[in-house]
Amino acid sequence: MDQLFGNYLPVLIATVTGFILVITALIGSRLLAPFSQEREKATTYECGMLPVRRTSTNVGVRFYLYAILFIIFDVEAVFIFPWALSFVEVGAQAYWEMVLFVAILAVGLVYAWKKGALQWR
Amino acid sequence: MIERLPLPAPLAALLRRAFFPEGSFRLPLPAQLDRVIIYGGLVAGAVVTPILLVLIVLLVLNVLTAPELVFWLASAVIIGGALGSVLLKNIVHAALSLVMTLLGVAAIFLLLGSEFLALVQVLVYGGGVTVLLLFGLMLTNATDDPIVSDGAQKPFAFLVGIALAGILSVALVDQIWGAPTASTVAFRELGARLYRDFGLPFEIASLVLVIALIGAIAIARRDRPEDTEDTAMGDGA
Amino acid sequence: MSSTLRQGRRRPATRVPPGLMIVGAVFALGFLAANAAIGYVVIDGRLDGQWYDIRDLGFAVQELKAQLDAINDDQPGFLDDIVGQHWMSYAVGALLGAIGILSFIGGALLVLIWVERRLIGRMQIRRGPNRVGPYGLLQPVADAVKLIQKEVLTPDGADRILFLLPPAIIFVPMMTAWGPVPWAPNMAYLDINVGVLYLIAVSSLTTLAVFLAGWSSNNHYALLGSMRTVAMMISYEIPLSIALLSVVLITGSMQLSEIVQWQADHNLWLIALLPIAMVTYFFSSTAELNRTPNDIAEAESEIVAGFHTEYSGMKFGLFYAVELGNALLVATLVATFFLGGWSLFGLEEWIPGYLILFAKLSAAYFVLVWLRGTLPRFRLDQLMRFAWQYLIPLSLFNLLIVAIEASLLARWDAPGLVTLGLFTVVNWGAAYILFRDWARRIGYQPDAGGPRRAELTQQVGGIEAAHRMGTAT
Numbered sequence: 001m002d003q004l005f006g007n008y009l010p011v012l013i014a015t016v017t018g019f020i021l022v023i024t025a026l027i028g029s030r031l032l033a034p035f036s037q038e039r040e041k042a043t044t045y046e047c048g049m050l051p052v053r054r055t056s057t058n059v060g061v062r063f064y065l066y067a068i069l070f071i072i073f074d075v076e077a078v079f080i081f082p083w084a085l086s087f088v089e090v091g092a093q094a095y096w097e098m099v100l101f102v103a104i105l106a107v108g109l110v111y112a113w114k115k116g117a118l119q120w121r
Numbered sequence: 122m123i124e125r126l127p128l129p130a131p132l133a134a135l136l137r138r139a140f141f142p143e144g145s146f147r148l149p150l151p152a153q154l155d156r157v158i159i160y161g162g163l164v165a166g167a168v169v170t171p172i173l174l175v176l177i178v179l180l181v182l183n184v185l186t187a188p189e190l191v192f193w194l195a196s197a198v199i200i201g202g203a204l205g206s207v208l209l210k211n212i213v214h215a216a217l218s219l220v221m222t223l224l225g226v227a228a229i230f231l232l233l234g235s236e237f238l239a240l241v242q243v244l245v246y247g248g249g250v251t252v253l254l255l256f257g258l259m260l261t262n263a264t265d266d267p268i269v270s271d272g273a274q275k276p277f278a279f280l281v282g283i284a285l286a287g288i289l290s291v292a293l294v295d296q297i298w299g300a301p302t303a304s305t306v307a308f309r310e311l312g313a314r315l316y317r318d319f320g321l322p323f324e325i326a327s328l329v330l331v332i333a334l335i336g337a338i339a340i341a342r343r344d345r346p347e348d349t350e351d352t353a354m355g356d357g358a
Numbered sequence: 359m360s361s362t363l364r365q366g367r368r369r370p371a372t373r374v375p376p377g378l379m380i381v382g383a384v385f386a387l388g389f390l391a392a393n394a395a396i397g398y399v400v401i402d403g404r405l406d407g408q409w410y411d412i413r414d415l416g417f418a419v420q421e422l423k424a425q426l427d428a429i430n431d432d433q434p435g436f437l438d439d440i441v442g443q444h445w446m447s448y449a450v451g452a453l454l455g456a457i458g459i460l461s462f463i464g465g466a467l468l469v470l471i472w473v474e475r476r477l478i479g480r481m482q483i484r485r486g487p488n489r490v491g492p493y494g495l496l497q498p499v500a501d502a503v504k505l506i507q508k509e510v511l512t513p514d515g516a517d518r519i520l521f522l523l524p525p526a527i528i529f530v531p532m533m534t535a536w537g538p539v540p541w542a543p544n545m546a547y548l549d550i551n552v553g554v555l556y557l558i559a560v561s562s563l564t565t566l567a568v569f570l571a572g573w574s575s576n577n578h579y580a581l582l583g584s585m586r587t588v589a590m591m592i593s594y595e596i597p598l599s600i601a602l603l604s605v606v607l608i609t610g611s612m613q614l615s616e617i618v619q620w621q622a623d624h625n626l627w628l629i630a631l632l633p634i635a636m637v638t639y640f641f642s643s644t645a646e647l648n649r650t651p652n653d654i655a656e657a658e659s660e661i662v663a664g665f666h667t668e669y670s671g672m673k674f675g676l677f678y679a680v681e682l683g684n685a686l687l688v689a690t691l692v693a694t695f696f697l698g699g700w701s702l703f704g705l706e707e708w709i710p711g712y713l714i715l716f717a718k719l720s721a722a723y724f725v726l727v728w729l730r731g732t733l734p735r736f737r738l739d740q741l742m743r744f745a746w747q748y749l750i751p752l753s754l755f756n757l758l759i760v761a762i763e764a765s766l767l768a769r770w771d772a773p774g775l776v777t778l779g780l781f782t783v784v785n786w787g788a789a790y791i792l793f794r795d796w797a798r799r800i801g802y803q804p805d806a807g808g809p810r811r812a813e814l815t816q817q818v819g820g821i822e823a824a825h826r827m828g829t830a831t
Contacts, residue, residue, distance in 0.1 A: 008231060011534050011548065018533035022526040022676060029506045029672030061341045063589050064260055066742070067253040068337040070592040072330045073750070074249045077599040078241050079323070080757070081555055082312030084606045087761065088768045089309070094316040095761060101327045102754055108331035109750070117338045118746040119739070213520070213573060220566065236552050240559045248562025252592060255569055259585070308552065308612070 065117055076105055172197075192232055199225035212258055220251050237308060382503075463536065466716075467682050471498040474727050481731035505675035513575060513668045520574035525669070525676035528567035531560045532683045539690055540615040542700050542711030553614040554602050557691070558595070561646065565591050568665050571677075575668040583664030586738055587648060593742055594645035597749035601639040604632055604753075604760040605695050608767070618699030622706070627698040630782045631763075633789040634756040636696045638749050640725075643688040645741065647681065649730055685726055686719070693718035747800050752792055759788060 079101065087094040112118055179190075198221055205218030223246040230239035315323060472487065472495055479486030487494035512521055535557055537548025550556060565588050572584020606612050608631060609620040621627055629636050648664075666677045693699065697718045700711030736744070763781050770777055 008548075008550075011537065014534045014537060014548075015530050018530035019526060021533075022529050025506070025672050025676060026510075026525075029508075029510055029675075032507050061260060063585055064253070064256045065337060065341045066589050066593060067249075067256045068341075069334065069746070070596065071245070071249045071253055072334050073596045074245055074599070075330060076327070077558075077596060077603065078245060079326070080600070080603050081606070081612070082237070082308060082315055084312075084603050084761075085610065085612065086309045086312030086316065088610070088765050090313050090316050091765075093320065095765065097316055097320045097323060098761070099758060100324055102758065104324070104327040104331055106751070106754065108334040109746075111331075111335060112338055113747065115338050117341075118743065211517075213517075217520075217570075236550070237555070240552055240555045244555070244559040244562050248559070248565055248595075249592070252565055252569065252588060255573075256585075256588075 062117075069112065069117070072108070073105070076101075188232055191228065195225045195228035195232070198222070199229070213255070216251070216254050216258060219254070220247060223247060223251070237311060463683060463686060466686060467679070468498040468502075470686065470723060471501075471682060474723075474730075477724070477727050478731045481728075502675070505678075506672050508671040510671035510673055511668070513577065516576050516668065517574040520570050521668075524567040524571035524574070525673045527570075528564055528680050529676055531563045531567075532680050532687065535560045535687055536690075538614045539687075539694060540618055540699060540711075541715055542706075543615070543619075545712065546615055549613065549615050551611070551613045554606055554612040554617075558599050558602065562595060564646075571669070572665040575665075577668050580665050580667045583667065587665055590645055590738070590741055590745075593745040594642040594749075597638045597745060597753045598642035598646065600750070600753040600757055601632075601635040601642065602695070604635045604757050607757070607760050607764045608632065610764070614694060614699075618694060618701060621698045622701030624778060625703055626778055626782075627696060629696040631778065631785055632696070632756075632760065633786055634752060634792065635760075636692075637789075637793075638753045638756075639695070640688075640692060642745075642749065643692070644726065644729065645745070647684050647688060649681075649685060649726065686723065689719045689722035689726060690715070692722040697722065743800075748796060752796055755792065756788075759785070 080098070083094060083098050087098065202218040202221030202223075202225060206215045206222065209215040209218060223242065227239045227242035227247070230242055475497070476486035476494070487497035490496040490500045512518060534548075538546055538550060538553035538556060540546040540549065548556075568584050568591070569588050572580045572582075572587075575581070605617060605628060608628065609617045611617060611620070617628075666674055669677060693715055699718075700706055700715045702714045706714060763785075767777060767781075
């Protein structure tokens, strides 16, 4: 427990150091950079046009589809991690279990492929 | 600015000449600083600093151990994030508070001695589910219109929430907790148990994943001709 | 609208105040001195035949502990709980290690920016930066000074809080991801036994920052760029994870120091055993980095600058620094996973491990620069197809092959060199066949009639002609 805690303290320290660096950079730029309050400067950049309205956030459904695909294969990779460390001692059973697991997911991938879900239209 | 410092006049003049030779450039006063930084910093300082001070005093006085300190901080993050995800009007802000909750849970897993679960929590929930959630939000117009429109569902949601909290509390109180064992499960052992003893549930998990995949494709891939590159941003583009 | 404008204060022409120059010089000298001190401590630390463990910089902490114990004798029990635990020396050691490695990264970044720009200039037959300082060496410093002096704008209609967050939350994963990298046998300040998983988990947080940067800007280009980038990053994260999984399989450990130790023990770099994983990892990493050929995020001819269109001044500078820092990190990880890390066939007895690693990561970084100077940008649909239809099936297949080999390696009694040599031959053959045939299977047609060499360059006389005319350095 104490060991684990000591192991992860560097993460905390690196995180805090990172935030301190970012804040230092931003404050330094605050102190050194010019600072005017013209309103026109702050208009949204649209290659010279004035923006007509707020950015519409209604984007295509395929982004959502890729996110779902990502989660499914991410979970698959997470399952493979403990397998990768222990399958040698468990033996052939673990190997074939993983082959079956990957095969089932490969069927899913082929299905998505055939349905055209992997094509960026 | 320099003139206001309690310095002898020649030194102040020297400093001014060294740093601001034109004499026209002043250090920006706080009124010019970004209000977000100022107020955010003040609020954070006013709230966080006393809490941290109290905790450190407790730590020094041997009332708390360091893991307990981390536990309380993580719990504060989890509860704050959960409250934020319910109460915030802007739906993207609510989603971000949810991320805070999920990462706080990762810290709790770490405290319980399960590195694997903690990292998986960060990987799957911090990196994956969050993106899914945000992309899901982007499908709707909800982010344009940050008014929560759950009027009709509110009483039911309230009832369900109360009921769930009741069930969980009863379950927690009824549970006979064993003595706390601070043992870390070896990673290899986890894998060996999973693949030796729980092979069938593991395969079922893959089937569930594939079913989710097929369902998502069936729902999302309607052949709509307007869903092409140039209308991807809606009519605002 | 223009009647409501408030005129900004007129500012005289900028020149660097002498006081600022003095402060800058002091900082630069302090930076150099800190680096020299760290280098001295690291080299001097060869106490018991080991290279220095950064965490054991706790010698200073032990001194502190002794002092505190002396106080503690007067007031027993008061400080026991903090000082008596060993995590205190971990903490200080980690702090010193973080500062040491960070100042190394900072220095390396400044030099490598210059190297990269000069190299790309050379590849495109032009001079790189050559005005500021000797050979343009001070150009990165000048860029940094310029960036910190520029105004930081917040656009109208931006979500002000969320607009402030992304530079910070994209910077922190980059910092923390350096932890598990072993610079020498004991030189890693976060040597956890789930290092590979930790790296993947930490770097997956970057997507969140990219999305927020695009969303909070209230800009079409930024939003479109961030959506594209996130989609690309999550797609390439999967082949990246699976490529690293085959490394874990063959070495039997997720601890980075043990992965390097395996390569040192077997006198074999993993690039020999795992060519498919190496190529997959390298290419996926360029996608995670948003570098050419995968820089659709910053396709400046299409969507201005992608997700950081609205960021200016130092906020943009932070994004830029993170991009370079991540490129350096990827080069380091490639060197660690596939090129043997700090090991060099026994020579690490004589040469400090971090110098060997630095040489290897420079080689990997050169390949990154080379790719950037050579390849055109891919379209988004090409990139997505490449990830899902090419890299993921190949890397899954590779994983099953490597699994068989790993179990054979554990069971066979043949001498290791014979087995590993056999695997090397088999894997390179498999890599050649798989890469070629799978590409053809999903519809790649080699362009038979196209030019084989850069003919236009040759026709105008190539780099030699440029030399004759004196237009290339």
